[in-house]
Amino acid sequence: MDNKPRVFGETERRILRIFATRAGAELERMRTDREVKLLNAELSTLLDINRAVGRHLHRDSLFGALAECLKTLVPTERFGIELPIDGDQLQGHILSTIPAAGAPTQPTLLPAAGTACDWVLRNRVWFIAGCRDEFCERFPVTHGERALGALFFMTAERAAYGHLRRQFLEQVANQVAIAVANMKSYEEIAALNASIAAAAARRRTVLDINNAIVTKLTRDELLAAVSDALARVITFDRLALSLYEPKENCLSILSYAGPYQRDDYTPIGRRLKLDDSPAGLAFTTRKPVLRRDLERERLTSSEERAYGHGFRSICAVPLVVRGLSIGGITVAGQIAIAVDNMRAHEEVESLKARFEAEAVYLQEEIKTEHNFEEIIGQSAPIRRLLKKLEQVAPTDATVLIHGETGTGKELLARAVHDRSRRKNRPLVKVNCGSIPSGLVESELFGHERGAFTGATQQRIGRFELANGGTIFLDEVTELPLDTQVKLLRVLQEGEFERVGSSRTMKVDVRVIAATNRNVQEVVRSGVFRSDLFYRLNVFPLEVPALRERREDIPLLVNFFLSRFGKNLGKEVRGVSQKSMESLSNYAWPGNIRELQNVIERAVVLAKGPIVQIDDSMLRADETVEDSSFIDNLENVERQHIVRALTETRWVIHGKKGAAEILGINPSTLRSRMDKLGIKKSQIA
Numbered sequence: 275m276d277n278k279p280r281v282f283g284e285t286e287r288r289i290l291r292i293f294a295t296r297a298g299a300e301l302e303r304m305r306t307d308r309e310v311k312l313l314n315a316e317l318s319t320l321l322d323i324n325r326a327v328g329r330h331l332h333r334d335s336l337f338g339a340l341a342e343c344l345k346t347l348v349p350t351e352r353f354g355i356e357l358p359i360d361g362d363q364l365q366g367h368i369l370s371t372i373p374a375a376g377a378p379t380q381p382t383l384l385p386a387a388g389t390a391c392d393w394v395l396r397n398r399v400w401f402i403a404g405c406r407d408e409f410c411e412r413f414p415v416t417h418g419e420r421a422l423g424a425l426f427f428m429t430a431e432r433a434a435y436g437h438l439r440r441q442f443l444e445q446v447a448n449q450v451a452i453a454v455a456n457m458k459s460y461e462e463i464a465a466l467n468a469s470i471a472a473a474a475a476r477r478r479t480v481l482d483i484n485n486a487i488v489t490k491l492t493r494d495e496l497l498a499a500v501s502d503a504l505a506r507v508i509t510f511d512r513l514a515l516s517l518y519e520p521k522e523n524c525l526s527i528l529s530y531a532g533p534y535q536r537d538d539y540t541p542i543g544r545r546l547k548l549d550d551s552p553a554g555l556a557f558t559t560r561k562p563v564l565r566r567d568l569e570r571e572r573l574t575s576s577e578e579r580a581y582g583h584g585f586r587s588i589c590a591v592p593l594v595v596r597g598l599s600i601g602g603i604t605v606a607g608q609i610a611i612a613v614d615n616m617r618a619h620e621e622v623e624s625l626k627a628r629f630e631a632e633a634v635y636l637q638e639e640i641k642t643e644h645n646f647e648e649i650i651g652q653s654a655p656i657r658r659l660l661k662k663l664e665q666v667a668p669t670d671a672t673v674l675i676h677g678e679t680g681t682g683k684e685l686l687a688r689a690v691h692d693r694s695r696r697k698n699r700p701l702v703k704v705n706c707g708s709i710p711s712g713l714v715e716s717e718l719f720g721h722e723r724g725a726f727t728g729a730t731q732q733r734i735g736r737f738e739l740a741n742g743g744t745i746f747l748d749e750v751t752e753l754p755l756d757t758q759v760k761l762l763r764v765l766q767e768g769e770f771e772r773v774g775s776s777r778t779m780k781v782d783v784r785v786i787a788a789t790n791r792n793v794q795e796v797v798r799s800g801v802f803r804s805d806l807f808y809r810l811n812v813f814p815l816e817v818p819a820l821r822e823r824r825e826d827i828p829l830l831v832n833f834f835l836s837r838f839g840k841n842l843g844k845e846v847r848g849v850s851q852k853s854m855e856s857l858s859n860y861a862w863p864g865n866i867r868e869l870q871n872v873i874e875r876a877v878v879l880a881k882g883p884i885v886q887i888d889d890s891m892l893r894a895d896e897t898v899e900d901s902s903f904i905d906n907l908e909n910v911e912r913q914h915i916v917r918a919l920t921e922t923r924w925v926i927h928g929k930k931g932a933a934e935i936l937g938i939n940p941s942t943l944r945s946r947m948d949k950l951g952i953k954k955s956q957i958a
Contacts, residue, residue, distance in 0.1 A: 316442045319343055323449040336457050340450060357454070511585065512539070516546055516553050517593075525553055539583045551576035552590035563590045649685060650833050651826035655818035659686075666813045667693035672765065674750075674810045675788040677817025679942045680867030683788040686815060687746040690786055699743030702736050707749035707941050714757045716773050725774025735772065737764060741781045749941050750787040750810065751796050758803045765809045785810070790945045820862040820869060827858050830866065834873040835885065842877055846885055849876075853887035860892050912950045915943070924954050 322343040330336040337355065511534040516525040525546040548554035551574050552563040565571050565588045568581040580588055649660065666673055667690045675683045684703065691701040709717050716725075720735030736745060747753075753761065764770050765785060769778050787810045796802040820827065831849060839846040849857070853876075862868055876887045918932040925931045926940050933940040947953075 316445075320442075320445055320449060323446065323453070330453075330457075332457075332460070336453055340453065344446070355450070355454070514553070518557060519545070524548060525551070525557060534583075536583070539579070546576060550574045552588050556590040556592045560592050560594060562592075564588075649682070649689060650829050651823060652829065653818075653823040653825045655823050656826060659815065659817065662813075662815060663689055664693070666690065666815075668695065670694075670784050672784070672810055672812040673786045673815060674793075674813070675786065675815045675817060676793065677788075677790060678819050678865055678945065679790050679939070680865035681817040681819060682866055683790075683817055684746065684748060686817060687744075687786045687788065691744040691746075691784075694744065694784065696743045696784060700740060701744045701746060702740035703746045703748065704736050705748045707752035707939065711754050714754055715760065718757065719760060719770050719772055721773035722775045725772070729774065732772075737770065737781050737783055738779065740783045742783075744784045744786060747785065747787040749789060751789045751791050751793060751802050752941060753802075755801075755803065758806050762803065762806045762809060765806075790941055792945075792948045795948055820865045824858055827869070828854060830869060831857060831873060834870055835877065838874045838877040844877060844880060845883055846877055846880055847883045849885045849887060853885065856887060856889060856892065911946070912952060915946060915950065915952060919952070919954075 323340065330339050340355075510532055512530060512532040514530040515528045517528050518524075519526045522545065525548065527542050527544045527546070529542060546554050548558050552565065553576075555574075556563045565573075565577060568577055568586050568588065572578050572581055577588060649656070651657075663686065673687075673690055675686055677683050687703075688701060691697060704718065706714065716729075716733065716735070718736050720733050720738055721729050723729060723732050747761075760770055764781070764783070768782060769780050771778055793802065793807055793811070797804045797807050820830075831854065835846050835848065838844075857869070857872075864871075872887065872891050873885075875891060876885045880886070915932070915936070918935045919926075922930060922932045922935065926933050926943055928934065931940070933943045936943060938946075
């Protein structure tokens with residue numbers, strides 16, 4: 275173009291015609307190329323959707339997969355599906371390509387009348403709005419002759435969907451319709467299975483209550499059995515059993531159960547007026563009394579008291595047996611028979627106890643031998659230890675095992691577990707000192723997907739694995755302070771949250787802890803919480819060092835000889851007298867673990883049935899009977915440790931720490947420092 279008149283010659287016109295022809299061909303090629311790319315993208319998207327249909331049945335995973343398939347082809351800021359439901363309403367789901375871990379989609383409900391989705395469903399045609407003011411683009415999702423819902427997507431850009439072909443959109447809609455139909459069928463089957471499971475749980479509850487009628491006659495056992503049975507089908511925080519007192523014409527709280535255990539709320543023995551409590555009204559009318567929302571409906575002082583303690587609903591049911599009301603509880607029928615049996619049993623037990631009281635005597639069973647598998651020994655210290663172990667094992671008391679490295683603390687923990695009522699459940703072992711400080715909480719309590727960098731999937735913690743069983747926390751004093759707070763909560767409340775989750779999880783776990791450090795010193799230094807120490811130290815077990823039970827050394831030597839001789843295929847019958855004297859007189863700073871290693875090395879080197887152990891296999895040249903040698907050895911050890919600490923500027927852990935230089939475990943180094951009285955303040 276020019277702003278002045280111009281005459282083109284024949285040559286120039288010929289050049290322009292050639293250029294126009296080539297430009298038109300290039301433009302046509304570019305248009306065809308775009309169409310081919312668009313068709314390939316459409317085919318790829320349809321193939322991905324088809325794969326997603328067969329791979330995903332769950333609502334959340336299906337919607338996420340569909341969004342992932344469509345986002346490459348359709349420019350959008352929001353995907354969604356709206357499904358018609360009963361009551362002339364629409365249920366909307368936003369399709370997220372990155373669903374929150376474990377979090378289900380939260381559908382929205384809106385009236386169908388007057389909406390674009392309703393118009394699309396009625397007319398079964400697709401609808402495009404060219405700008406944001408016209409809100410969104412929708413087209414129908416059908417399966418067979420029935421409209422299942424509408425798929426929509428929208429963006430802030432004007433006229434963003436001009437490139438989409440009607441045929442492609444209809445094919446997408448058909449594929450999505452098949453996916454939604456499969457999903458709804460899957461959900462119907464899942465709902466049916468859940469209904470069947472719930473019915474089975476209710477029948478099981480009735481059966482358990484029926485069994486309790488026959489087998490549970492004491493009040494505590496009866497209510498505990500009923501509470502456990504009901505908890506599977508009914509959510510409750512407090513379950514109270516009350517019986518009628520004819521002399522006072524009221525109900526009396528006999529027992530209670532449930533997670534809410536405050537004694538100041540309906541304590542045992544509290545009197546309930548018949549006209550001023552839900553249980554009294556149920557007893558009087560012989561009909562259940564239900565308060566669905568105590569915030570709006572409180573008719574008695576008992577309900578006011580329950581509301582003040584945080585309860586928001588109450589259900590009281592009369593206990594009726596042989597046509598007579600005998601009390602009230604949240605469940606009736608068979609429980610009434612059980613309570614009647616319990617009262618008769620208590621009367622019989624009362625009479626029986628009166629006569630038995632005249633002939634009471636104490637008898638202690640004397641055991642000459644303990645059957646403690648591989649806990650070898652007959653010395654007085656080991657006998658005292660095993661007696662304590664027998665006392666605490668059948669209980670659920672928390673046990674704290676203290677002893678030097680190599681004394682067999684884990685073996686004792688196994689013995690406690692094997693003699694408890696939890697023996698058929700797992701014993702989960704955790705070495706707290708071997709876990710990096712940043713991963714301790716995740717290891718113990720688990721984490722959710724995405725809780726931190728590298729958490730690509732959900733992880734079950736050790737406490738969940740030990741639910742119903744026992745967890746053994748070795749080197750418990752190595753736990754970081756923030757993890758100690760969560761451990762204290764588990765011990766007190768039996769609950770915790772996974773890392774990255776706000777959902778509280780309940781566990782029933784017995785805790786056995788162990789350490790080789792002076793816990794009281796660690797508490798005083800501020801490294802270990804005092805309240806956690808008191809919680810763990812319910813029943814302490816002190817494991818004697820091997821030098822404190824020297825009479826057990828021959829037994830242990832013969833035990834290890836037999837084991838390693840069999841493992842190595844050698845016939846060994848014992849050790850020489852001189853070797854046994856050396857073994858018995860040695861100090862054994864590494865305790866049984868060191869003895870085990872020495873015997874194994876001696877069996878490997880043995881050339882005959884009698885094993886010879888020379889002084890070179892032991893750490894000392896002289897016997898521990900020589901006190902001057904002990905002092906000198908301790909001084910040498912102390913000086914060596916102080917030198918390592920000085921070179922590392924008193925850093926114990928890590929690659930450049932003193933423990934790494936000395937070639938020992940950090941907890942072992944701390945134990946030796948405590949024993950030798952090595953403190954930074956004194957050395958400096």
